[in-house]
Amino acid sequence: MSEEKRLHPISAVINFVKALREALIPIVVLIFLNQGERNSFLDYLPFIGMGVFMIIILFLGILKWWRFTYRVEEGELRIEYGLFVKKKRYIPFERIQSLNYSEGIFHRPLKLVKIKVETAGTSNSLESEAELTAITKEEANELNSFISKAKKKIKERIEVDEDGVPIEEESEQEEEVEGKILYKMSAKDLVIMATTSGGAGVVISGLLIFLSQFSEFIPYETVMDEFMDVVQSGILIVAVTVFIVLFFAWLIAVAMTFIRYASFTVKLVDKDLVITRGLLEKKQTTIPLNRIQGIRFNQNLLREPFKYAAVTIESAGGSALEKDSNTIRLLPMIRSSEAPRILEEILPEYEWSTDFTGAPKRSIFRYMFWNLLFISFIIAPVSYFFYPYGLLSLLLYPLLAGLSWLQYKSAGYRLSEDQLTVQFRVFDKQIVYMKKKRIQSLELKETWFQRKGRVATLSATIKSYIAGSVNTVNHLDVKDVEKVMEWYQPETAPRAAKQAEALPEE
């Protein structure tokens, strides 16, 4: 497979559509700005320009496809591309973590896939990634088996080097992609997910923004007048209208969720998690288990009463290019009581207990005080400048007090021999499961006030993509936080601490 290969020609079209999509907003703006009457040739100039522009984009798309070649050579994936300047990118197989497949609407009829090459992300992870826009499935599988074979070889060599004895490799060839299905999302879960995700709200606000763009065409004032008439004619009609709007927004949200998450499946293949999803565009994400840095449970306020949670993976490296994958959804919507059963199969070394040591009672006041103080800075000016309606903002006080109470109730931590689990809340309740060896640094913070009250704040940072994710629990008992610090210190440390203890206090 060392000969030079081109992508499937359809990638020229994909390139074109992609470029067009990026230029969509300027084009729309252009059309709207040129609403006036057209008298002379000059008035058509923008449209002619646009036509030329599109032809150029199409041409560039074709050129891009023509210039892009890839080949496999000397244990490396070698890609050459570039419109005017020829660029070469060589990625050694051992740096390749996984190949992620996705199939868009262009790919499916032609049995093609798009491949994203994911490497162990260091600071220059953006640099070392590659994307093959469209290749046939056979080519993709060939490439995949080629890489996994090469990796195995390298691994063997390393293992031989380390132990002196070659490790017996059970030749589990070509059993690939089968794997064990661990989780399949049901239609019911999808509906619940769409309903509680706030997606309907997004749809409505999107609709409002969309409508506000057409203010020129829709005589809002007339509509408003008529609307007032309608309001007078009966509250029932208004209620029905609102209900219908909400219902359609909800339908759209459900449809969008289905498009993105339909047939969501989690499989365990060898040492990799394989997640497939999508209705029109099929996406496949591969996460090597040893890249998992932590597991996060997220319960928003809507989901919490129904005991549903979203489970996401914090993973190192990975694709910084993929926008919506900032967190990898492992179980997008699941009853929190069912999640551990599935997770145990994936990560048996984790402990899924949620028996937390909470914040001490004296912390309630702190949660309340800071939140209420903060909100006062908003309420005071609003009440003053928008008197008397601004006084309605005073309603935020009981809301915030309620939130503070929930924050206090949520705060907690749990230690086991090699695992720290924290639970906290900003708005959504979060539980983060972290192995000791995955925690990059641990921090104890105390303000002067906290010191007086013998409480402290605990922050644990784990790696998440190319940056870190900081998980902070406020106002825990200072003794508890110190216990965690002690636990985090490497083995030899307790001795030093004991010695220090033995010394008389200054």
Place this chain on the structure above:
Amino acid sequence: MERREPNKRISERALTVWKLYGWISTAILGVIGIGVITLSVLFNWSYWFIVGAAAIPILNAVLFVYIFPTLKWKRWRYEVREEEIELQHGIFIVKRTLVPMVRVQHVDTEQGPILRKYRLATISISTAATVHQIPALDIDEADSLRDSISALARVAKDDV
């Protein structure tokens, strides 16, 4: 049981440098202040502008020359042990950070012109996800610290 504080302090010359930073920012604010005062006299602005333009640099000088540097220096402690690095700093919020050696990916020292004049350097300890700085260490100490940290920091076996 109170946790033991880390045992090392940063260089006392850090105080001088921080005070110098304070004076520099005061000087900049002073120049801006003079500009504002001139303008407000010329254009008959409210006298509050003059009060503000005079007060801000003075306040800045008091805080960033006389008060904060001393507090900051007093609080700053660090300790590099065989298995971990412990830092403590912060004026209002005291932060104590633990970084295990095995998590350290690389160590840098850096110095700008002012730090160089006072033979100081700042050391940055990077893990896969975080960067921790010890400011204004004596240059020799910073160099030897950097070398010993990078010697102690082993390559982590696990993927990140």
